[in-house]
Amino acid sequence: MSLTEQIVERAMAAGRAAAREIGVPMNIAVLDAAAHIKSFVRMDGALLGSIDIALGKARTAALFGMNSEAVGEFCKPGGSSPGLELTNGTLVIFAGGVPIRDGTGALLGAIGVSGGAVAQDALVAQAAAAAAQSKA
Amino acid sequence: MSLTEQIVERAMAAGRAAAREIGVPMNIAVLDAAAHIKSFVRMDGALLGSIDIALGKARTAALFGMNSEAVGEFCKPGGSSPGLELTNGTLVIFAGGVPIRDGTGALLGAIGVSGGAVAQDALVAQAAAAAAQSKA
Amino acid sequence: MSLTEQIVERAMAAGRAAAREIGVPMNIAVLDAAAHIKSFVRMDGALLGSIDIALGKARTAALFGMNSEAVGEFCKPGGSSPGLELTNGTLVIFAGGVPIRDGTGALLGAIGVSGGAVAQDALVAQAAAAAAQSKA
Amino acid sequence: MSLTEQIVERAMAAGRAAAREIGVPMNIAVLDAAAHIKSFVRMDGALLGSIDIALGKARTAALFGMNSEAVGEFCKPGGSSPGLELTNGTLVIFAGGVPIRDGTGALLGAIGVSGGAVAQDALVAQAAAAAAQSKA
Numbered sequence: 001m002s003l004t005e006q007i008v009e010r011a012m013a014a015g016r017a018a019a020r021e022i023g024v025p026m027n028i029a030v031l032d033a034a035a036h037i038k039s040f041v042r043m044d045g046a047l048l049g050s051i052d053i054a055l056g057k058a059r060t061a062a063l064f065g066m067n068s069e070a071v072g073e074f075c076k077p078g079g080s081s082p083g084l085e086l087t088n089g090t091l092v093i094f095a096g097g098v099p100i101r102d103g104t105g106a107l108l109g110a111i112g113v114s115g116g117a118v119a120q121d122a123l124v125a126q127a128a129a130a131a132a133q134s135k136a
Numbered sequence: 137m138s139l140t141e142q143i144v145e146r147a148m149a150a151g152r153a154a155a156r157e158i159g160v161p162m163n164i165a166v167l168d169a170a171a172h173i174k175s176f177v178r179m180d181g182a183l184l185g186s187i188d189i190a191l192g193k194a195r196t197a198a199l200f201g202m203n204s205e206a207v208g209e210f211c212k213p214g215g216s217s218p219g220l221e222l223t224n225g226t227l228v229i230f231a232g233g234v235p236i237r238d239g240t241g242a243l244l245g246a247i248g249v250s251g252g253a254v255a256q257d258a259l260v261a262q263a264a265a266a267a268a269q270s271k272a
Numbered sequence: 273m274s275l276t277e278q279i280v281e282r283a284m285a286a287g288r289a290a291a292r293e294i295g296v297p298m299n300i301a302v303l304d305a306a307a308h309i310k311s312f313v314r315m316d317g318a319l320l321g322s323i324d325i326a327l328g329k330a331r332t333a334a335l336f337g338m339n340s341e342a343v344g345e346f347c348k349p350g351g352s353s354p355g356l357e358l359t360n361g362t363l364v365i366f367a368g369g370v371p372i373r374d375g376t377g378a379l380l381g382a383i384g385v386s387g388g389a390v391a392q393d394a395l396v397a398q399a400a401a402a403a404a405q406s407k408a
Numbered sequence: 409m410s411l412t413e414q415i416v417e418r419a420m421a422a423g424r425a426a427a428r429e430i431g432v433p434m435n436i437a438v439l440d441a442a443a444h445i446k447s448f449v450r451m452d453g454a455l456l457g458s459i460d461i462a463l464g465k466a467r468t469a470a471l472f473g474m475n476s477e478a479v480g481e482f483c484k485p486g487g488s489s490p491g492l493e494l495t496n497g498t499l500v501i502f503a504g505g506v507p508i509r510d511g512t513g514a515l516l517g518a519i520g521v522s523g524g525a526v527a528q529d530a531l532v533a534q535a536a537a538a539a540a541q542s543k544a
Contacts, residue, residue: 170456171456196457198456199455199456199457200455200457201455207457213485216502216525216526217502217526218480218484218493218501218502219480219493219498219499219500219501219502220461220502222493222494222498222499222500223457223460223461223464223498223500224457224460224461225460227457
């Protein structure tokens with residue numbers, strides 16, 4: 001199973017709806033399991049500085065198959081992997097990057113969201129990922 | 137006037153429809169007039185190597201306010217600006233990058249398409265740009 | 273409303289005057305709202321290492337629409353966004369980057385200053401931004 | 409003798425006046441003899457894609473102590489140094505980059521201009537360099 005346009009459109013529609021519901025324009029990136037871009041949307045009014053962050057969160061989640069903030073656990077003070085965030089051309093290690101998996105748990109790709117407070121970004125990313133996985 | 141989500145969705149829908157009509161999956165990038173990404177779609181089956189080309193064509197068209205191949209005229213053998221394609225972190229100077237303008241002629245952004253033969257890329261980019269401008 | 277040469281010259285004159293008043297030669301960068309350079313001056317004797325810092329502070333303030341040190345609040349220890357300073361090709365997250373806004377609050381661009389102590393940089397950046405906004 | 413603010417302001421004023429006279433908004437960059445930026449102005453309406461070209465022309469002229477198009481002679485077909493334009497992080501090898509020298513012929517820096525046709529860029533760069541050297 002792969003990350004089809006159909007799945008991505010479902011994710012994008014859900015992400016944008018969740019962003020509108022909380023009134024925060026977001027940058028939303030969807031990458032495949034190889035971390036190549038599949039789709040991107042910058043909603044009207046979303047911060048320019050958040051483009052790169054959305055892409056980075058999605059890349060981090062795709063490369064490690066886990067939420068971006070879970071990658072952050074390894075490199076926080078006292079963690080096992082100091083400086084991990086400097087690898088892979090730098091990672092983004094706070095919340096808002098979420099893997100997309102199919103019904104068997106296989107990794108299809110990842111979503112990254114940025115534009116609001118971190119908790120808002122994470123909420124929108126989870127809504128998008130849930131929609132992607134609803135029939136994936 | 138600026139490049140809104142609404143304009144971009146119209147462009148993307150027209151671009152994807154044109155690509156499907158000729159049976160060639162495409163990468164389609166839409167940037168604003170300052171060359172920041174606004175939207176991107178990689179259709180199912182589109183070449184990975186064409187992601188960067190689509191983005192580069194759109195960036196070239198946005199930065200110079202003309203079709204990507206028109207920028208290429210300046211740097212072809214005997215042209216006025218040899219090596220122009222090496223500036224701005226490298227440009228993409230063959231067809232498939234098209235500016236989007238509003239009714240007054242002001243630059244709103246640019247579309248870049250890659251995935252097929254160059255003539256196919258250009259056809260899809262023009263269809264997308266025409267749809268963007270239809271009510272812009 | 274956009275960031276015109278006239279506004280920028282007013283900002284540059286005020287920034288240079290403020291720098292001379294405290295006797296510290298500065299690098300002063302002015303970017304537009306999309307973070308493209310509009311003007312730059314390195315005063316005689318200003319540190320070479322501060323060129324990139326001035327540009328980085330202005331870019332940080334433009335991309336996020338806030339003072340560079342306010343961006344730093346998000347990534348300081350215990351902040352919501354650890355490693356944020358690594359995004360966008362690295363940010364500069366200490367004081368001296370200040371947004372320029374018009375009378376309606378819309379972002380026109382940003383000023384970045386570096387060459388002295390951080391408090392001196394901030395003072396000069398604020399003087400330049402105030403002059404830019406005086407009739408903007 | 410070094411490239412002072414005073415010299416640079418004279419060059420910038422002359423360059424901008426020459427650009428206004430021909431009605432073409434230009435990007436004008438001034439670098440010192442070590443190729444570090446000293447001053448930059450993007451005139452209202454100047455092409456975004458020409459920012460990097462103006463900087464590249466000035467860098468090329470400063471690094472080699474000759475006009476940018478003279479560097480191009482070495483790497484044109486049949487020249488002695490094919491691929492020279494790929495060195496130094498890429499050079500810009502068409503006209504519009506001009507060295508600034510003092511009365512003894514010592515290199516003080518270089519000016520790079522881009523935004524119009526190549527001949528227009530060269531004309532403005534020469535006007536700026538002549539003004540810089542008038543009392544240098």
